[in-house]
Amino acid sequence: xxxxxxSPSQPAVVVTGLNKIFNHGQPNQVDALVDIDLEVQPGxxxxxxxxxxxxxxxxxRLVADLLEPTSGAVTINGKSAHQARVDQDxxxxxxxxxxxxxxxxxxxxxxxxxxxxxxxxxxxxxAKEMLELVKLPEFAQHMPWQLSGGMQQRVAxxxxxxxxxxxxxxxxxxxxxxxxxxxxMQAELLRIxxxxxxxxxxxxxxxxxxxYLADRVVVMSPRPGRITxxxxxxxxxxxxxxxxxxxxxxxxxxxxxxxxxxxxxxDAARGIEDR
Amino acid sequence: MSDPVVAKRxxxxxxxxxxxxxxxxxxxxxxxxxxxxxxxxxEIFGMRILxxxxxxxxxxxxxxxxxxxxxxxxxxxxxxxxxxxxxxxYSFRCSLAxxxxxxxxxxxxxxxxxxxxxxxxxxxxxxxxSQTVPIIVLAPLIFSLMAYQSRDLAGETWLAxxxxxxxxxxxxxxxxxxxxxxxxxxxxxxxxxxxxAGWWKTLWKLRFPNAVPYLAPALRLAGAAAVVGVTVSxxxxxxxxxxxxxxxxxxxxxxxxxxxxxxxxxxxxALGLVMAAVVxxxxxxxxxxxxxxxx
Ligand SMILES: Nc1ncnc2c1ncn2[C@@H]1O[C@H](COP(=O)(O)OP(=O)(O)OP(=O)(O)O)[C@@H](O)[C@H]1O
Ligand SMILES: [Mg+2]
Numbered sequence: 399x400x401x402x403x404x405s406p407s408q409p410a411v412v413v414t415g416l417n418k419i420f421n422h423g424q425p426n427q428v429d430a431l432v433d434i435d436l437e438v439q440p441g442x443x444x445x446x447x448x449x450x451x452x453x454x455x456x457x458x459r460l461v462a463d464l465l466e467p468t469s470g471a472v473t474i475n476g477k478s479a480h481q482a483r484v485d486q487d488x489x490x491x492x493x494x495x496x497x498x499x500x501x502x503x504x505x506x507x508x509x510x511x512x513x514x515x516x517x518x519x520x521x522x523x524x525a526k527e528m529l530e531l532v533k534l535p536e537f538a539q540h541m542p543w544q545l546s547g548g549m550q551q552r553v554a555x556x557x558x559x560x561x562x563x564x565x566x567x568x569x570x571x572x573x574x575x576x577x578x579x580x581x582x583m584q585a586e587l588l589r590i591x592x593x594x595x596x597x598x599x600x601x602x603x604x605x606x607x608x609x610y611l612a613d614r615v616v617v618m619s620p621r622p623g624r625i626t627x628x629x630x631x632x633x634x635x636x637x638x639x640x641x642x643x644x645x646x647x648x649x650x651x652x653x654x655x656x657x658x659x660x661x662x663x664x665d666a667a668r669g670i671e672d673r
Numbered sequence: 674m675s676d677p678v679v680a681k682r683x684x685x686x687x688x689x690x691x692x693x694x695x696x697x698x699x700x701x702x703x704x705x706x707x708x709x710x711x712x713x714x715x716e717i718f719g720m721r722i723l724x725x726x727x728x729x730x731x732x733x734x735x736x737x738x739x740x741x742x743x744x745x746x747x748x749x750x751x752x753x754x755x756x757x758x759x760x761x762x763y764s765f766r767c768s769l770a771x772x773x774x775x776x777x778x779x780x781x782x783x784x785x786x787x788x789x790x791x792x793x794x795x796x797x798x799x800x801x802x803s804q805t806v807p808i809i810v811l812a813p814l815i816f817s818l819m820a821y822q823s824r825d826l827a828g829e830t831w832l833a834x835x836x837x838x839x840x841x842x843x844x845x846x847x848x849x850x851x852x853x854x855x856x857x858x859x860x861x862x863x864x865x866x867x868x869x870a871g872w873w874k875t876l877w878k879l880r881f882p883n884a885v886p887y888l889a890p891a892l893r894l895a896g897a898a899a900v901v902g903v904t905v906s907x908x909x910x911x912x913x914x915x916x917x918x919x920x921x922x923x924x925x926x927x928x929x930x931x932x933x934x935x936x937x938x939x940x941x942x943a944l945g946l947v948m949a950a951v952v953x954x955x956x957x958x959x960x961x962x963x964x965x966x967x968x
Contacts, residue, residue, distance in 0.1 A: 464866055484869045496860045499964055500882045509878070513868045543964040 408476045410565055410597040411438040411461060416470035418456055418623075429622035430456045434470070436616065436625065438597055440564070443588075445608035445615045446601045447654065453623025454601045458567050461599065462490060474565060486514060488565040489558030493573045495550040497542040497557075503529070504538040507557045514561060528556035531590055548579035552586070559590065566591065566598045573603065581642070584610055588637060605658070609633075609650045610642060617657040627657040700734050707731050732932040737939070740932045753933065757940040760916040764903055765944050767831055767915065769951070771838025772899035776892060778839065779846025786847075787854040787880070788872065804844050808837055812906035830912045838902035842895040849891025853884025886963065889956045896952035900945050916940045 416434040421427050430453045438444050446454045459465040461472050463479035474482035482488060489510070497506045507528050508521040516524075529535045532552040542550055551571060558566060572580045584607060591598055602608050608615045615629040631650050633641055641647055707726045714725035724730060741754040782800070786793035816833045857880050865875045907917025919937040927934045 459863075462867055464863055483867060486868055488867075490864065490867045492860055492864075494860055496864055498861065498879070498882065500885070500962060502962075510868055512878070513870050513874065541962055541964070 409437045410440045410442065410475060411436070411599065412473040413437070413457075413461065414471055414473075416457075416460060416472065417468045418453070418460060418465065419468045422468065431460070432622040432624050434623075434625060438599065440597055441595045443591065443598045443611055443613050444600065445612035446599065446618060447603070447605065447608045447615060447658070448618030448623075449620050449658070450603075451623075452618040452620035454618060455569055456623065457618075458569050458599060458601055462488060462567055482565075486510060486561055487563055488567055489561065489563040491551075491554050491558040491566070491568045491571045493570040495542070495547075495554035497550055497553055499542055501542075502538065503534070503540050503542065503545070503553050506542065506553055507560050509557060510561050524560055525556075528560050531559070532556045532586065548575050548583065551575060551583065555587065555590070559594070559596070562594065564595075564597060566596050568598065569601045570603065571600075572607070580607070581639075585637075585639070587611065592635060605651055605654050606642070606647075609647060609654060610637065615650075615654050617654060626660065629653050629657060703731070703734060707733070729928070729931050732935065737932040737935040740930075740936050753936050757916070757919060757936050760914060760919045760937070761940040761944045763831075764900075764907060764915040764917065764941075765947060767835050767907075768838055768896075768899045768903045768944065768948055771835045771903055772842050772896050772948070772952075774835075775839040775842025775899060776846045776895055779843040779848075779891075779895070780850050780888075782843065782847045783850035783854060783884075784876065786851050788876075793851075800844060800847065803840070808841065808902060808905055809909055811840070812837055812909040815906075816910055830910045831915070833910055834903045834906040834912050834915065834917075837906040838899040841898035841902035845891045845894035845898065846888070849887045849894075850884050853887030854880045856887070857883045885959050889959055892955060893949075893952050896948045897945070900948050904941055904944070916944060 413434055413436040416431055417429075418431040419427060419429050434457060436444075446457065448454055456465065460467050461474070461479060463472070463483040472479040474487055477485070477487070497503075498509070501509070504522070504525045507525040508516075511521045511524060525538065526535070529538055532555060534549060534552055534556075537545065537549065537553075542553065545553065551574075555571065558568075572583050575583060587598075588611060590596070598611075600608075600611055602611075609629075609631055612631050615631060616625055617627040617629065618624065619626045629650065633644070633646060633650070706724075710726040711723055712725060712727050714721060714730075715723035717723060728736075741757070742752055745751050745753045745756045782796070786796065812833060815836055816830065819829070819833060854876070861879055861883075862875070865879050870878065904915065904917040904920075906912070907915035908921050911921060912918050916937060920934070920941060923930075923934040923937045
């Protein structure tokens with residue numbers, strides 16, 4: 399495996415002994431995550447994959463400090479997750495683009511910067527830069543509903559990257575896109591993140607997507623949610639469309655698929671798209 | 674059909690045409706019934722529900738319209754048209770004030786209710802009950818309270834009318850806004866959370882814009898409610914300059930001069946129409962740049 403640009407400094411994300419139990423002590427108690435340990439290096443791309451309900455979104459929310467862990471800790475660049483959220487150290491993107499329909503594309507991208515108190519000129523400039531990055535420069539003044547789903551998703555990614563966060567958290571961001579757009583977006587995402595040296599944790603249901611994007615694929619199993627295997631992809635940087643046809647790529651896809659099969663749950667296959 | 678701008682324009686033309694047509698139809702129905710209906714009124718199944726069609730009960734429409742150019746009082750210089758117009762303008766300003774203040778009050782209450790659950794629990798039942806009190810009762814009550822407070826205020830009957838307009842207008846706005854603030858989807862809320870945005874920032878950037886599509890229809894109700902509140906309390910208090918007062922006094926002359934009453938009634942109707950136009954303008958302004966299906 400070609401190691402990503404690891405600096406001698408601390409890891410980007412450290413998750414130690416993380417547990418999350420919903421509705422503790424009640425009949426509807428759910429052990430969403432049990433004893434999760436994970437260390438992500440700066441600039442590394444991590445894919446999270448696993449059957450529906452295995453706690454991928456929950457793990458992402460815990461890293462984002464949108465949920466309180468039952469026990470354990472999350473550290474982002476040496477800070478507590480809470481401090482990282484307050485400092486807007488990470489950007490987030492979800493399956494639904496979640497754009498504000500009353501704001502133009504440009505002003506959607508400016509939202510995080512507004513909340514950081516940037517002045518208008520600086521925001522405009524950054525929004526312009528981000529729109530170039532996601533290849534939508536002529537759509538600054540459009541309203542979100544005037545764009546296609548894929549374009550909206552690109553705007554959402556531009557918004558997530560607007561404040562140049564070191565860490566990007568993505569929960570099935572391409573789930574609603576068609577296959578062609580999806581592959582295109584994957585390549586774009588790799589390009590953007592490589593350019594900015596962004597660390598990414600990326601939740602997906604698609605095995606090829608997970609492998610194509612990631613340095614490491616983290617495979618999870620449900621009830622209780624835990625990490626069962628971590629697959630080193632080792633396809634190197636500078637992946638192209640040819641990567642998708644490489645023998646090594648298929649070898650990794652098979653490895654991840656077998657790791658998922660290994661999850662001996664009756665409903666293990668539910669929610670996994672093998673495409 | 675493919676060009677939305679053209680579609681919009683022809684839609685507007687049709688709407689104006691329909692509006693005029695509706696007037697013509699009402700006028701035709703009026704004159705038609707007057708031509709064929711029983712002169713002294715009639716009964717159906719023993720109930721007197723057919724209006725009598727004599728000129729005293731149902732004046733001709735042209736007689737009503739003709740009255741506008743007559744002097745208001747015998748030998749006076751001002752025409753009825755001028756008097757009605759001035760009264761309607763006066764009531765319109767009262768209604769507009771009631772609408773504006775009532776809407777702001779409603780929005781303020783909704784924000785407080787959305788922010789503080791205890792506030793909602795304490796206040797909501799009273800708000801609901803308040804709307805069940807008949808305003809005919811309320812108008813004199815407010816007025817006597819004002820008179821009790823100060824002799825000077827007792828002269829300002831218009832203030833009581835505006836207060837009543839506010840009283841009716843704030844409620845739909847408060848309910849609509851509250852719903853909009855509450856119905857904010859979880860995902861964008863989570864996004865604001867991820868920016869560590871506080872409640873008031875989230876209100877301003879997310880919840881409030883999200884409530885706008887709920888606010889627009891509420892404002893329409895509030896506009897109508899403000900007009901009703903103002904004119905009805907003008908009638909029940911006899912506010913000196915309003916169109917409600919005009920209806921009251923022309924109504925008293927109706928036995929000798931039936932068409933005159935209708936000149937004031939049309940004035941009140943025009944007032945309502947202008948208010949509706951104002952609210953529609955606000956609606957358009959608020960909903961510009963929104964997805965078309967939300968309109
Ligand atoms: N707020 C909550 N309250 C109670 N239980 C929850 C809550 N959020 C998630 N859960 C439970 O935690 C478990 C993990 O949920 P999570 O959403 O993290 O799964 P996931 O891996 O993202 O699934 P999917 O692939 O379908 O998105 C599920 O069993 C779910 O029912
Ligand atoms: Mg999920």
